[in-house]
Amino acid sequence: MTxxxxxxNNERCNKKFNIKLRKKKHGVSVxxxxxxxxxxxxxYSSHVTDQEIRKRQRDMRKYREELNQVAKDWTAGKCFxxxxxxxxTFIGQKERELKALxxxxxxxxxxx
Ligand SMILES: [Zn+2]
Numbered sequence: 001m002t003x004x005x006x007x008x009n010n011e012r013c014n015k016k017f018n019i020k021l022r023k024k025k026h027g028v029s030v031x032x033x034x035x036x037x038x039x040x041x042x043x044y045s046s047h048v049t050d051q052e053i054r055k056r057q058r059d060m061r062k063y064r065e066e067l068n069q070v071a072k073d074w075t076a077g078k079c080f081x082x083x084x085x086x087x088x089t090f091i092g093q094k095e096r097e098l099k100a101l102x103x104x105x106x107x108x109x110x111x112x
Contacts, residue, residue: 013040021046032109048105056098063091 007016017038024032029051035044049057067087073079 008037008040008042010037010040010042013037013042015039019046026109030105030109045106045109048102048109050105053098053101053105056094056101060091060094060098063087063094067091 005016006019008014015037019035020038021033021035024034026032030048031050032048033046035046036042037044067084070079070084070087074081074084
């Protein structure tokens with residue numbers, strides 16, 4: 001992970017700091033990436049994944065490669081534009097599902 005500047009959004013702090021990403025396991029499969037503001041110790045959850053989410057993230061990479069291929073085929077006149085549109089719709093749907101899973105998991109962890 002690269003270090004980047006962030007301004008703490010705790011209004012009593014508002015200081016700039018470098019992100020130092022940490023990793024914590026929750027149970028067997030949930031991994032949370034998070035960091036602290038070094039000034040006020042506000043905790044920021046950067047992202048969380050579990051087995052299902054990691055599998056879906058791998059799938060998303062595969063879908064995007066397939067989309068690239070379809071785009072090439074379409075440009076080369078090997079398939080119809082509808083095939084490309086279908087693929088875009090499919091990927092959009094999968095992205096929404098994945099986002100919902102991530103949001104759910106984040107909420108679950110935050111309520112602990
Ligand atoms: Zn702070």
